[in-house]
Amino acid sequence: MIFCSRCVLPDTFPGISFDDAGTCNYCRNIPLPSQEEKRVHLKKFEDLLEEKRGKQTYDCLLAFSGGKDSTYTLYLLRKKYDLNVLAFVFDNGFISETAKRNIQTMTDTLGATHIIFRPPFDLMRNTFSLAAGKDIYSPKTLDRASSVCTTCIGMVKGMILKTALANNIPLVAFGWSPGQAPISSAIMQTNPRLQRISHRTVRDPLVALAGDEIRRYFLGDEDLLIDPSRWPVNIHPLAFMEYDEGVIFDTISSLGWEKPLDTDPNSTNCLLNALANHLHRKRFSFHPYAWEIAGIVRSGSMSREDAMEKVYQDEDMDMVRLAARALGIEVDS
Numbered sequence: 001m002i003f004c005s006r007c008v009l010p011d012t013f014p015g016i017s018f019d020d021a022g023t024c025n026y027c028r029n030i031p032l033p034s035q036e037e038k039r040v041h042l043k044k045f046e047d048l049l050e051e052k053r054g055k056q057t058y059d060c061l062l063a064f065s066g067g068k069d070s071t072y073t074l075y076l077l078r079k080k081y082d083l084n085v086l087a088f089v090f091d092n093g094f095i096s097e098t099a100k101r102n103i104q105t106m107t108d109t110l111g112a113t114h115i116i117f118r119p120p121f122d123l124m125r126n127t128f129s130l131a132a133g134k135d136i137y138s139p140k141t142l143d144r145a146s147s148v149c150t151t152c153i154g155m156v157k158g159m160i161l162k163t164a165l166a167n168n169i170p171l172v173a174f175g176w177s178p179g180q181a182p183i184s185s186a187i188m189q190t191n192p193r194l195q196r197i198s199h200r201t202v203r204d205p206l207v208a209l210a211g212d213e214i215r216r217y218f219l220g221d222e223d224l225l226i227d228p229s230r231w232p233v234n235i236h237p238l239a240f241m242e243y244d245e246g247v248i249f250d251t252i253s254s255l256g257w258e259k260p261l262d263t264d265p266n267s268t269n270c271l272l273n274a275l276a277n278h279l280h281r282k283r284f285s286f287h288p289y290a291w292e293i294a295g296i297v298r299s300g301s302m303s304r305e306d307a308m309e310k311v312y313q314d315e316d317m318d319m320v321r322l323a324a325r326a327l328g329i330e331v332d333s
C-alpha cells in the first residue's frame, strides 16, 4: 500500500491520485482554514452566544458521549463561555464503563445537567448488526465513516434536533474534530430544507433496513412544518478553536477524565468501534478514520507519524470478537 507523503490517505482511498512528490490530490485541493478565517468564525461564534444566552432554560444542547472531544467541548462551553448546557447522552448499548463514569464525573465537575437517552438494547443490536452487513449509505458517506458509526451518529443527530426543538434550546453543539467537519459548517442555522436531505440520505434508508420502529428517533415529516425561527443553530467550535490532542487530554485529565482501556485507539467511548473499523477495512480496503485523521494532520494538529499509528495498526481482535458476539455476527480474523 502507498500512502500520501503529507497526510495518511492510502492509494486505496476512492478518487485518490498522487503527484511526483507523492502528495495526494486531497492535500493539494482542499484549502486549509487561514488564521484570519478562524478569527472571523470565533467572532461570529461569540456574537451568537451573546445573542442567545440566558433567553431559555438551557442555552445549549450538547451531543455528549463522554469521549475526549465532546468532553473538551463541554469544558469550553461551560468554563470559557459560561453557557447553561444540557448534555445529551445517546446510550447505544455499547458505551464503555469508563466512558459512563466520565459522563457522570465531567458533567458534575463542569456543572452541566445531563440526560441519558437509551433505546431498547435489542433494537440497537439488531439495527447495528444489519447496518454492519449492508451498505445502505452513499459511497461518499462511507468514505468518511463506517456504516455502524454513520447509523449511530444519524440517530444522535435526529434525537438532538428533536430534543432542541421540543425544549426551545437555541444552540446545538457537537465536538467534531477539524478533520470530521469543515469550518464552513461550524456555525450553521438548521432548517427544514437541510433536514429533508438528511431524511433522504440517513433516516429513510435506515427505516427501510431496520423497520419502522427506528422512525421515532428522527424528526417526522410533520416536524418540518415547525416555524423556521424556532430551529436551533448548530455549532462545532473545535473547527476554529485550537485543536491539539495533547492539550485536550491534559485539560480533561486534570478535571478527572479517565482514558478507557477497553476501546479501539480511535474511540474514547464506544465498544463497537474496533469491530466497525475491522469490517470497514475488510470491505473497502481503507480505514474509516483515514479521512478524519488525514484532515487533522493537514491542519497541523497531529503529526503524520502519530496519525499513521492510529489508523494503520490492526484492531485488537479480542475487542472485535467481543463486539461481534454481542451483535451476533461472524468475523474472520
Ligand SMILES: [Zn+2]
Residues within 6 Å of the ligand: 004, 005, 006, 007, 008, 009, 023, 024, 025, 026, 027, 294
Ligand atoms: Zn494527502
